[in-house]
Amino acid sequence: MLKQLIKDIKQKKELLQLDDQFVKEELNRYFKKEPKILKKLGEELNPKSKEYKKVIKEVRAKLRRSYGLFRVEKESKDLKELFKKKDYQKILETHSSTKERLSFYDQLYQKIFKITGIPKTILDLGSGINPLSFSHMNLKNVNYFAYDLSKEEVKILNQFFKDKKIKGKAGILDLLQIEKVKKLPKAEVAFLFKMTDVLDKGKGHKTSENVIKAIPAKFIVVSFPTLTISGKKMNYPRKGWIELMCKRLEYKLNILEFSNELFYVMEK
Numbered sequence: 001m002l003k004q005l006i007k008d009i010k011q012k013k014e015l016l017q018l019d020d021q022f023v024k025e026e027l028n029r030y031f032k033k034e035p036k037i038l039k040k041l042g043e044e045l046n047p048k049s050k051e052y053k054k055v056i057k058e059v060r061a062k063l064r065r066s067y068g069l070f071r072v073e074k075e076s077k078d079l080k081e082l083f084k085k086k087d088y089q090k091i092l093e094t095h096s097s098t099k100e101r102l103s104f105y106d107q108l109y110q111k112i113f114k115i116t117g118i119p120k121t122i123l124d125l126g127s128g129i130n131p132l133s134f135s136h137m138n139l140k141n142v143n144y145f146a147y148d149l150s151k152e153e154v155k156i157l158n159q160f161f162k163d164k165k166i167k168g169k170a171g172i173l174d175l176l177q178i179e180k181v182k183k184l185p186k187a188e189v190a191f192l193f194k195m196t197d198v199l200d201k202g203k204g205h206k207t208s209e210n211v212i213k214a215i216p217a218k219f220i221v222v223s224f225p226t227l228t229i230s231g232k233k234m235n236y237p238r239k240g241w242i243e244l245m246c247k248r249l250e251y252k253l254n255i256l257e258f259s260n261e262l263f264y265v266m267e268k
C-alpha cells in the first residue's frame with residue numbers, strides 16, 4: 001500500500017527528487033494522526049476514493065512546505081542548464097536563501113569564524129546549495145560535509161567539490177532521523193541555516209532542539225529569516241525559544257544580524 005502511495009505522491013515535478021524513505025516517514029506521521037483513513041485504505045486501496053485523494057493532497061502539501069517552498073520559480077530547468085555549464089555562482093542565485101545572502105556572505109563568514117575560530121571540519125545540515133558559497137568563507141584546508149534530502153542538490157555539491165578541489169562530501173540525510181545516525185563526522189562548526197521551521201513544522205521546537213543536541217559540533221550556527229514570505233519585515237524576528245534553550249542547556253550564544261536573516265552562533 002505504502003509503495004503505491006509513495007509513487008503517486010511523487011508524481012509531481014517538484015517532488016520527484018525526494019527520497020522514498022522521507023515520503024514514507026511523512027506518510028506514517030500522517031496516518032498516525034488519521035487512523036481512520038489508514039483503516040479505510042487498508043480495507044480497500046482505491047486510487048479514485050475520496051480518502052486516497054485526500055492523503056495524496058495533504059502529504060504533498062506537507063512535503064512542499066518543508067521541501068519546495070523556498071525555491072525560486074522555474075529553478076529546476078535553469079538549474080540543469082547552469083549545472084551543465086558549471087556556473088556555480090549563478091546556481092547560488094537560483095535559490096532565494098542563497099541569493100539574498102550574496103550581498104553579505106563575506107561578512108557573515110568572517111563574523112562567524114571570528115567567534116568560532118578557523119574550523120578544520122564543517123557540517124552543513126539541510127545544506128541546500130549553501131556550500132556553493134565556499135569561496136566566501138576564505139578557508140583553505142577544511143573538510144566540508146554537506147547533507148540534504150535532495151538527491152539533485154547532493155549531486156551538484158559533489159561535482160562542485162570535485163571541480164573546485166575542495167575536500168568536501170555531500171550525502172543524503174534526513175535530519176529528522178539524525179539521532180539514529182551514528183557516523184556523522186565530528187566538526188568544530190555546524191550550519192543549520194533556515195532549517196528550524198522546516199523541522200518543527202509549526203509544532204513547538206522539540207524537534208529542532210533534539211537535532212541541535214545531536215549535532216556533533218562545538219559550535220552550531222542556526223539562522224532564521226526576518227522577512228515573511230511576502231517580503232514584509234517580521235514584527236518579532238528574535239527567537240525567544242532559542243535564547244531560552246541556550247540558557248537551559250548552558251550553551252553560550254552570540255547573535256549576528258543581517259538585513260534579512262538572524263544568525264545564532266551557539267557554543268556547546
Ligand SMILES: C[S@@+](CC[C@H](N)C(=O)[O-])C[C@H]1O[C@@H](n2cnc3c(N)ncnc32)[C@H](O)[C@@H]1O
Pocket residue numbers: 066067070097098125126127128129130147148149150173174175176192193194195198
Ligand atoms: C529553506 S531550505 C534551506 C537551505 C540552506 N540551509 C540555506 O539556508 O541556504 C531547506 C532545505 O532543507 C532540506 N530539507 C528539508 N527537510 C529536510 C530533512 N528532514 N532533512 C534534511 N534536509 C531537509 C531541503 O531539501 C532544502 O534544501
